[in-house]
Amino acid sequence: xxxxxxxxxxxxxxxxxxxxxxxxxxxxxxxxxxxxxxxxxxxxxxxxxxxxxxxxxxxxxxxxxxxxxxxxxxxxxxxxxxxxxxxxxxxxxxxxxxxxxxxxxxxxxxxxxxxxxxxxxxxxxxxxxxxxxxxxxxxxxxxxxxxxxxxxxxxxxxxxxxxxxxxxxxxxxxxxxxxxxxxxxxxxxxxxxxxxxxxxxxxxxxxxxxxxxxxxxxxxxxxxxxxxxxxxxxxxxxxxxxxxxxxxxxxxxxxxxxxxxxxxxxxxxxxxxxxxxxxxxxxxxxxxxxxxxxxxxxxxxxxxxxxxxxxxxxxxxxxxxxxxxxxxxxxxxxxxxxxxxxxxxxxxxxxxxxxxxxxxxxxxxxxxxxxxxxxxxxxxxxxxxxxxxxxxxxxxxxxxxxxxxxxxxxxxxxxxxxxxxxxxxxxxxxxxxxxxxxxxxxxxxxxxxxxxxxxxxxxxxxxxxxxxxxxxxxxxxxxxxxxxxxxxxxxxxxxxxxxxxxxxxxxxxxxxxxxxxxxxxxxxxxxxxxxxxxxxxxxxxxxxxxxxxxxxxxxxxxxxxxxxxxxxxxxxxxxxxxxxxxxxxxxxxxxxxxxxxxxxxxxxxxxxxxxxxxxxxxxxxxxxxxxxxxxxxxxxxxxxxxxxxxxxxxxxxxxxxxxxxxxxxxxxx
Amino acid sequence: xxxxxxxxxxxxxxxxxxxxxxxxxxxxxxxxxxxxxxxxxxxxxxxxxxxxxxxxxxxxxxxxxxxxxxxxxxxxxxxxxxxxxxxxxxxxxxxxxxxxxxxxxxxxxxxxxxxxxxxxxxxxxxxxxxxxxxxxxxxxxxxxxxxxxxxxxxxxxxxxxxxxxxxxxxxxxxxxxxxxxxxxxxxxxxxxxxxxxxxxxxxxxxxxx
Amino acid sequence: xxxxxxxxxxxxxxxxxxxxxxxxxxxxxxxxxxxxxxxxxxxxxxxxxxxxxxxxxxxxxxxxxxxxxxxxxxxxxxxxxxxxxxxxxxxxxxxxxxx
Numbered sequence: 004x005x006x007x008x009x010x011x012x013x014x015x016x017x018x019x020x021x022x023x024x025x026x027x028x029x030x031x032x033x034x035x036x037x038x039x040x041x042x043x044x045x046x047x048x049x050x051x052x053x054x055x056x057x058x059x060x061x062x063x064x065x066x067x068x069x070x071x072x073x074x075x076x077x078x079x080x081x082x083x084x085x086x087x088x089x090x091x092x093x094x095x096x097x098x099x100x101x102x103x104x105x106x107x108x109x110x111x112x113x114x115x116x117x118x119x120x121x122x123x124x125x126x127x128x129x130x131x132x133x134x135x136x137x138x139x140x141x142x143x144x145x146x147x148x149x150x151x152x153x154x155x156x157x158x159x160x161x162x163x164x165x166x167x168x169x170x171x172x173x174x175x176x177x178x179x180x181x182x183x184x185x186x187x188x189x190x191x192x193x194x195x196x197x198x199x200x201x202x203x204x205x206x207x208x209x210x211x212x213x214x215x216x217x218x219x220x221x222x223x224x225x226x227x228x229x230x231x232x233x234x235x236x237x238x239x240x241x242x243x244x245x246x247x248x249x250x251x252x253x254x255x256x257x258x259x260x261x262x263x264x265x266x267x268x269x270x271x272x273x274x275x276x277x278x279x280x281x282x283x284x285x286x287x288x289x290x291x292x293x294x295x296x297x298x299x300x301x302x303x304x305x306x307x308x309x310x311x312x313x314x315x316x317x318x319x320x321x322x323x324x325x326x327x328x329x330x331x332x333x334x335x336x337x338x339x340x341x342x343x344x345x346x347x348x349x350x351x352x353x354x355x356x357x358x359x360x361x362x363x364x365x366x367x368x369x370x371x372x373x374x375x376x377x378x379x380x381x382x383x384x385x386x387x388x389x390x391x392x393x394x395x396x397x398x399x400x401x402x403x404x405x406x407x408x409x410x411x412x413x414x415x416x417x418x419x420x421x422x423x424x425x426x427x428x429x430x431x432x433x434x435x436x437x438x439x440x441x442x443x444x445x446x447x448x449x450x451x452x453x454x455x456x457x458x459x460x461x462x463x464x465x466x467x468x469x470x471x472x473x474x475x476x477x478x479x480x481x482x483x484x485x486x487x488x489x490x491x492x493x494x495x496x497x498x499x500x501x502x503x504x505x506x507x508x509x510x511x512x513x514x515x516x517x518x519x520x521x522x523x524x525x526x527x528x529x530x531x532x533x534x535x536x537x538x539x540x541x542x543x544x545x546x547x548x549x550x551x552x553x554x555x556x557x558x559x560x561x562x563x564x565x566x567x568x569x570x571x572x573x574x575x576x577x578x579x580x581x582x583x584x585x586x587x588x589x590x591x592x593x594x595x596x597x598x599x600x601x602x603x604x605x606x607x608x609x610x611x612x613x614x615x616x617x618x619x620x621x622x623x624x625x626x627x628x629x630x631x632x633x634x635x636x637x638x639x640x641x642x643x644x645x646x647x648x649x650x651x652x653x654x655x656x657x658x659x660x661x662x663x664x665x666x667x668x669x670x671x672x
Numbered sequence: 673x674x675x676x677x678x679x680x681x682x683x684x685x686x687x688x689x690x691x692x693x694x695x696x697x698x699x700x701x702x703x704x705x706x707x708x709x710x711x712x713x714x715x716x717x718x719x720x721x722x723x724x725x726x727x728x729x730x731x732x733x734x735x736x737x738x739x740x741x742x743x744x745x746x747x748x749x750x751x752x753x754x755x756x757x758x759x760x761x762x763x764x765x766x767x768x769x770x771x772x773x774x775x776x777x778x779x780x781x782x783x784x785x786x787x788x789x790x791x792x793x794x795x796x797x798x799x800x801x802x803x804x805x806x807x808x809x810x811x812x813x814x815x816x817x818x819x820x821x822x823x824x825x826x827x828x829x830x831x832x833x834x835x836x837x838x839x840x841x842x843x844x845x846x847x848x849x850x851x852x853x854x855x856x857x858x859x860x861x862x863x864x865x866x867x868x869x870x871x872x873x874x875x876x877x878x879x880x881x
Numbered sequence: 882x883x884x885x886x887x888x889x890x891x892x893x894x895x896x897x898x899x900x901x902x903x904x905x906x907x908x909x910x911x912x913x914x915x916x917x918x919x920x921x922x923x924x925x926x927x928x929x930x931x932x933x934x935x936x937x938x939x940x941x942x943x944x945x946x947x948x949x950x951x952x953x954x955x956x957x958x959x960x961x962x963x964x965x966x967x968x969x970x971x972x973x974x975x976x977x978x979x980x
Contacts, residue, residue, distance in 0.1 A: 103929070119851055421977075621955060648975075649763060649973055649979075651903055651972055652761070653901075654902045654911075655761060655764055655765065655903045658903060659764070665772070665776070668777055672783075674882060678882045678886065680898065682886070685894060686893055689898065689917050690897060692913050692914060693900060693904065693910070698910050698913075701909075708917070709920065712924060713910060715887065715890070715924060716924075718882075720931055721939050721942070723939070724939050724942055724943060727946065728923075732946060735950070736916075736950050739953065739957060740953070740957070761904065768899075769897070769899050770902060771901035773896030776895065776896070776960075777889055780885065780888040780889070789884075791882070791935075792934065796933075799934070800939060804936055808936050808940050809943075816920055816940075823948070824951055827952075827955055831957070834955065834961075834962050835958040853973070860966055865897070870968070
């Protein structure tokens with residue numbers, strides 16, 4: 004089978020999976036739906052491997068394969084095919100997305116086993132994987148926008164999966180609305196590019212861009228900034244990030260898949276894919292790098308103070324994606340994508356382990372109520388440690404190599420990028436601190452009630468089920484989480500998935516040992532060969548110094564966290580009291596929600612109320628509707644007055660009419 | 673000679689017509705119409721329509737008008753004078769009636785038909801005789817003849833059906849009141865006024881409503 | 882007398898009949914005025930029949946006579962029915978068709 008066939012199969016399997024699951028919902032009992040969904044994504048992953056194999060057997064110049072099924076839209080000025088672009092970048096993304104998705108599907112077969120919406124969950128999850136694969140395989144801007152939009156829709160469906168929870172539906176709406184803002188940016192940027200270049204096909208655009216645009220052309224800069232708006236909204240960068248913490252209302256596998264490994268990396272992918280355009284617009288590149296750096300610092304500071312377990316990991320995601328955005332905006336593509344891959348592994352692992360802990364806590368998510376799970380949940384604890392070490396950038400785990408690759412790339416660019424370099428290490432320190440804060444608070448210390456019951460061999464069951472966010476009472480029917488919770492220690496699928504990711508998080512670093520293996524850079528070269536910053540000669544001294552600094556920073560962070568939370572337990576309270584202003588700023592998430600509410604939400608709501616009250620009520624209801632009604636009524640009353648019921652009047656009318664008619668004929672003859 | 677007869681008959685017909693509308697008592701109006709009809713019969717004779725003149729006198733004046741007399745005697749009713757109509761009708765009527773008359777005169781006289789100014793085409797002595805009319809009726813105009821008789825039948829039956837008593841006779845002279853016939857109309861029927869709420873649904877409104 | 886005279890007389894009678902229909906209130910008198918108009922028509926028909934020398938006009942006038950008779954029958958029947966129910970035989974009062 005050819006590369007193109009494998010490419011289309013990658014898309015076909017998840018689509019078939021979702022349709023099948025949707026149609027067969029009534030007859031699928033037990034865990035069948037989960038296995039079907041997992042199988043669909045596994046087949047997609049295998050097709051991706053097949054495509055990789057076939058692609059690598061081609062000579063390097065011809066590793067950008069475009070395959071088109073049929074003409075999607077052909078009008079004046081627009082010729083859009085339903086086409087996919089298979090090149091190293093898209094294969095890379097396919098393998099990450101499909102691979103991590105397979106493991107998450109496997110995990111979910113056990114995690115959500117007692118949920119009434121089991122089949123629906125897997126249908127939605129397959130739909131999401133299909134949309135994400137469409138996005139990364141898109142061969143032209145139209146298909147890209149379609150995939151982008153579908154991913155947003157899938158995210159909405161999955162965040163508000165437990166749809167009877169008010170908090171979940173509100174979070175889903177918030178995510179969708181902010182994503183739509185990004186969609187608008189993406190579409191407008193695409194239109195600008197289409198107008199200038201004259202084509203939506205990606206390969207054509209990349210070839211023509213240097214001829215059409217001169218460097219820092221205003222239109223191109225605006226177009227790239229608009230594309231970046233889309234990227235930032237999807238990847239939860241400032242100021243479009245407020246949806247990501249709320250998106251933790253979704254089930255944990257959703258957080259693992261969408262909001263850690265795949266959807267939020269779509270922005271990184273977009274910038275990497277459109278790099279020929281970004282390289283001609285250095286202004287946009289600089290904006291992206293700065294936004295990435297700012298996000299990583301801000302998110303890390305918030306992560307230091309939040310108490311919800313999943314939200315700590317969410318802010319950590321935001322921060323790490325800041326690293327990636329910083330990297331691909333500045334032109335350091337290989338490192339950015341490498342970090343994307345390793346981050347997918349360890350972040351999904353962390354989320355899965357967090358799901359296990361939440362299962363043990365019977366749905367409770369607050370760190371304040373957790374403690375002492377170390378001895379009773381060894382597998383989960385081990386996965387947390389592995390993921391945490393990778394996240395903090397400790398050698399030899401994968402996160403170390405990828406993060407240092409990025410920061411080396413910043414340093415090698417020189418100039419004002421040194422500020423970003425320093426910011427990166429500050430962020431790394433904070434990352435280590437909050438990661439191990441989370442681990443130490445959840446697993447060390449005094450055993451909480453749930454841990455004790457687990458120690459006695461019984462999984463804690465809550466007497467009444469409550470919303471972990473606002474504490475309202477819920478039942479366990481459809482639209483709510485099921486009554487039973489599952490932990491990794493007792494569900495083999497969960498343990499297997501987590502174990503696989505733990506292994507990957509540990510060893511994936513060897514793929515890109517600088518100048519020793521360099522596999523990833525070499526693999527991606529056909530895509531990025533036109534970039535001046537790709538695969539430059541490596542300054543070894545700088546690299547080694549960077550790696551040493553990175554390791555020291557990471558270990559220092561862990562040590563700091565150990566000191567504050569284990570060695571001297573009251574220290575965090577003292578720090579909180581001392582820096583109470585800062586603490587308030589961080590725990591209110593830098594007041595972004597409040598600012599956005601004041602600047603955007605309130606005016607829009609006021610405008611909406613104004614339009615409803617005044618324009619709609621007066622002009623439309625009063626003027627158009629009632630106006631036309633009253634016109635009809637008045638005119639019909641006027642006509643009705645002719646019907647007096649008086650015979651003589653009718654007779655008179657007949658005579659008058661006759662005489663006029665005769666007059667007319669007389670005059671005409 | 674003919675001119676004299678013509679003028680007398682014409683003036684008589686017009687006078688009878690004016691009498692119909694000017695006289696207050698409808699009985700006198702009927703009698704005036706009878707006179708009008710007789711003058712009209714004279715005019716028909718002048719126009720060599722003998723059979724028609726005869727049937728006009730016998731059928732119309734002798735039959736239809738007698739029927740009229742009976743009904744007027746039964747129903748009666750007075751009539752106000754000619755000049756006392758409602759405001760706008762008062763102005764409108766003479767104007768448009770006059771206009772209509774003038775138009776018709778202009779139409780007929782000014783129509784360019786050369787024969788208007790003559791006495792008419794040359795005709796045979798049997799023109800208008802019963803023989804000729806009978807021949808026309810039973811050969812060329814057989815179908816209208818038969819349909820006309822059917823029409824007469826329908827009218828007769830209809831008139832009987834309309835005017836009959838509905839509930840039998842009463843002993844003595846107790847007058848029939850409105851509502852003697854089950855008069856509540858079925859649901860969903862009624863006049864426009866009742867539907868618009870101008871008049872309450874009382875079946876046949878009359879008497880004290 | 883030329884035919885035109887007869888036509889003039891017919892027009893005058895027709896106009897008088899029309900004025901009567903428009904003006905009168907008593908339903909019986911309205912019917913009488915209708916008869917006037919029909920007779921005017923008859924006169925015109927017979928005049929034209931004489932003008933062309935064709936008997937068809939007289940046949941037509943005879944049919945009009947029949948129709949007038951039928952119409953009077955039914956109309957008078959209606960008026961009798963009205964009178965039976967103690968309703969006023971007055972065109973202005975009988976205005977239930979207003980609206």
